[in-house]
Amino acid sequence: MRIDYRIDYPVRLQVNFDVEGFTILLGQSGEGKTTLLRALAGLLPAEGEPFGGLLPQHRAVGYLPQGYALFPHLRAWENVAFALPRGPRRRAQALELLLRVQLVDVAEQYPAALSGGQQQRVALARALARKPQLLLLDEPSSALDAGTRDEVMAELISEIHEFGLPVLAVSHDPHLAALADHVAVMSGRRIVQQGTPAEVLSRPASAAVARLLGHRNLFTARVAGHETDTGMTLLQWEAANGTLLRLPQQSELAEGQLVQWMIAPAAVWLPSLKPELYRTDNLVSGRVETRLNLGAHFHVALRCGTERLWLAAQGNLVRQHGLETGCEITVDLRSDGLLCWPHLA
């Protein structure tokens, strides 16, 4: 489904992107994400397709706002039945929907007695009762606590997949992007990138997008020149004692130009145990500042000059290298993992 909307008030914005399966629209607070959802639901004046010009009650849209907006005076099943036509089958239909979100046992409860995750699923069942063509979720992960968030979201997404509905979820939470089928990124009140999570996460279109996606290793450097024979561009990372970095040639960058560059923590390699077998790309030395033990693997922060460089490695490798806080180590920044963009002041 293609979304093409223009909004003038309360914020001016123009967006054009695709919704495929479970789509996440990522953007910082204040970008107008909620405004877009409200406009799609017909609650704000806007121009565009789909549903252009229809009153909210005539749009086949399921809208789950932040906080879910369950009716406090109605029981869970009555909330779900709200959108169903009156008739003898009304209660049975509502219970069927509650069964599909695995909440039939709280059907008689009022919303105040439900947990955040349960409220969200009741709101989902209520929205589905409307038989929408598009489901709109506003910050679906914001009211969930960190411990259960991934679990609840995975559950929600699999339930939504079962219903086979296109979903547009807006969020500032980069965690969600990895769970989605399609990602669109909003910056400066417009869509700056869209694609599959793999594409977008591995190839952010700009440093701003990289930051929104939660990438940590974002730094500034200066273009030192181009090596035409090897097809490499050289960057001088001044903050880390002027270390030279080589990455696949980007001829549009001029020598001396300031750039922002990034590397995924997984593309920062620990030294090989058999150095003779591997060619190194960019050796950088640093001191271990922090180690985050995430079970099977570690995130390690290295202090390189005035910057902090993160690497991700398997636990056994970290132990073999004896990476303790305070020890010095030289790591290899893989050239093909380096991304860079002109610096926008």
Place this chain on the structure above:
Amino acid sequence: MIGAVTLLLIAGPFIALAFATHWSDFHFASGDVRSMGVSLGYSLISLALIVAFGTPLAWWLARHSFHGKWVLEAIILLALLTPPLAMGILLATLFGPYGPVGSLVAHTGVELTNSAPAFVLAQFYGALPYYVVAARAAFEGVPRELEHIALTLGKSPWQTFWLVSMPLARLGLAAGIALAWVRALGEFGIVLILAYYPQGIPVKLWVNLQDIGLSAVYPLMWVFFLVAMPLPLMLGLASRRQRLF
């Protein structure tokens, strides 16, 4: 402690009334029973009119913003703070036999002074502003998001009003109705000017005091409480019992 003192201050006059009443010689003056019927019957009619006319206005004030809204708010405030006697005079000016509206309506054979319609009119003006203020606050307390969600679930604005706004505002609306009832039933100043006849309880209290004395006032007072209390009491209990959220 302060609460108990306050309660005692409020209860004081009624305790005094209990002692002052001649229980052995409890009887009504002539016309007292008729005044009870007048008060009860016409107050119910005014209350129905107040709810019917006041609710849409309260809703409109709560949910719409427009240029010059403050003028409307000022008019309601004006109605609220005008002393009842002054309001009675103003109404007599407008609805009296020589007033612009009064003389017009008189052609249809309806008198808007010293008549049943005049009595209802006086109560309506006395209590309406109180109801509008309370009902407006009640509607403003309903989260607008819930009304919006009802729309996205396919309900018309009218259905949304009945299924979401009214149930969620009902505590405040019940308080507004109770307040309007008490104001309408106890209205004296406006009624005195516009509808001295038919005599309701408040005017009859005044008449009894003038013609007979205090002994004729106390029994009617007890009846007034008996007539006035049940509705607000019931509304209060009902809304408290249903407070499930």
